[in-house]
Amino acid sequence: xxxxxxxxxxxxxxxxxxxxxxxxxxxxxxxxxxxxxxxxxxxxxxxxxxxxxxxxxxxxxxxxxxxxxxxxxxxxxxxxxxxxxxxxxxxxxxxxxxxxxxxxxxxxxxxxxxxxxxxxxxxxxxxxxxxxxxxxxxxxxxxxxxxxxxxxxxxxxxxxxxxxxxxxxxxxxxxxxxxxxxxxxxxxxxxxxxxxxxxxxxxxxxxxxxxxxxxxxxxxxxx
Amino acid sequence: xxxxxxxxxxxxxxxxxxxxxxxxxxxxxxxxxxxxxxxxxxxxxxxxxxxxxxxxxxxxxxxxxxxxxxxxxxxxxxxxxxxxxxxxxxxxxxxxxxxxxxxxxxxxxxxxxxxx
Numbered sequence: 082x083x084x085x086x087x088x089x090x091x092x093x094x095x096x097x098x099x100x101x102x103x104x105x106x107x108x109x110x111x112x113x114x115x116x117x118x119x120x121x122x123x124x125x126x127x128x129x130x131x132x133x134x135x136x137x138x139x140x141x142x143x144x145x146x147x148x149x150x151x152x153x154x155x156x157x158x159x160x161x162x163x164x165x166x167x168x169x170x171x172x173x174x175x176x177x178x179x180x181x182x183x184x185x186x187x188x189x190x191x192x193x194x195x196x197x198x199x200x201x202x203x204x205x206x207x208x209x210x211x212x213x214x215x216x217x218x219x220x221x222x223x224x225x226x227x228x229x230x231x232x233x234x235x236x237x238x239x240x241x242x243x244x245x246x247x248x249x250x251x252x253x254x255x256x257x258x259x260x261x262x263x264x265x266x267x268x269x270x271x272x273x274x275x276x277x278x279x280x281x282x283x284x285x286x287x288x289x290x291x292x293x294x295x296x297x298x299x300x301x302x303x304x
Numbered sequence: 305x306x307x308x309x310x311x312x313x314x315x316x317x318x319x320x321x322x323x324x325x326x327x328x329x330x331x332x333x334x335x336x337x338x339x340x341x342x343x344x345x346x347x348x349x350x351x352x353x354x355x356x357x358x359x360x361x362x363x364x365x366x367x368x369x370x371x372x373x374x375x376x377x378x379x380x381x382x383x384x385x386x387x388x389x390x391x392x393x394x395x396x397x398x399x400x401x402x403x404x405x406x407x408x409x410x411x412x413x414x415x416x417x418x419x420x
Binding site for chain 1: 310311313314317318320321322324325328329332333334335336337338339341342343345346347348351352363364365366367368383384387388389390391392393394395396397398399400402403404405
């Protein structure tokens with residue numbers, strides 16, 4: 082759902098760019114506390130995996146494809162603010178090197194996929210997890226629900242930006258975007274839980290949200 | 305020791321990412337994605353082609369195909385390889401700049417007390 086140039090109005094792109102810049106700046110500043118130096122290559126690897134997996138468009142119904150987003154996976158692994166850094170790196174490279182997502186729409190794309198997908202997605206993950214058994218199964222179920230919701234909410238944000246820009250009426254575009262991305266979100270839930278299962282099997286100590294330290298974890302969970 | 309154990313996860317993970325980008329991405333669906341589909345259905349897809357807002361035309365690898373490579377699957381594989389490695393290096397670099405320092409800074413003459 083990378084927005085190209087000329088879809089969303091200049092005012093909307095400017096507003097989302099300001100919000101995104103402030104949030105990314107905050108995430109970078111907070112990283113001095115939430116990110117250890119030896120986690121730096123882990124953040125790079127997470128970004129590389131998100132980039133590679135986003136190339137893999139899978140077909141869904143009706144001659145349409147979808148691809149992995151990865152914001153929720155990054156948030157569960159490294160915390161929501163570090164996930165915003167991951168998504169920002171990926172989106173900037175996609176925009177500047179591969180012309181995927183418009184340069185003028187970069188603020189909107191970071192807002193939709195980084196802030197909504199990563200931060201709001203992680204808030205849903207935390208809320209859902211509270212209602213489920215504090216087991217590995219409950220953890221994975223919360224991940225699946227939040228992964229699906231992260232894609233649907235990001236697509237809804239995209240629809241709202243298009244509607245505010247006067248491109249298309251909200252009533253039509255919101256249902257269309259959410260409808261398509263409800264299917265793509267199912268793929269997101271499958272890929273996210275599959276990737277997370279591999280990490281949990283090999284290195285559960287690297288899954289930030291799984292760490293039992295309640296004090297530090299709850300502090301980090303609420304940016 | 306902790307440093308090595310992180311790398312023992314990072315390097316295989318990076319290998320998986322490179323493998324996906326090189327070997328699987330040429331097989332990916334080229335159908336329009338969710339936003340592109342909605343743009344076609346709702347009649348605003350032509351805004352992109354109209355060109356009045358295309359601020360960035362000089363991307364070195366447009367559409368995830370390495371320029372100058374005639375065979376499309378190979379062009380996609382090379383673009384995926386380059387993009388995955390560049391993303392790793394940029395992400396690592398950004399994280400290094402933003403992260404706290406674990407080791408004491410000799411210039412400061414004292415540890416900053418953040419041991420873990």
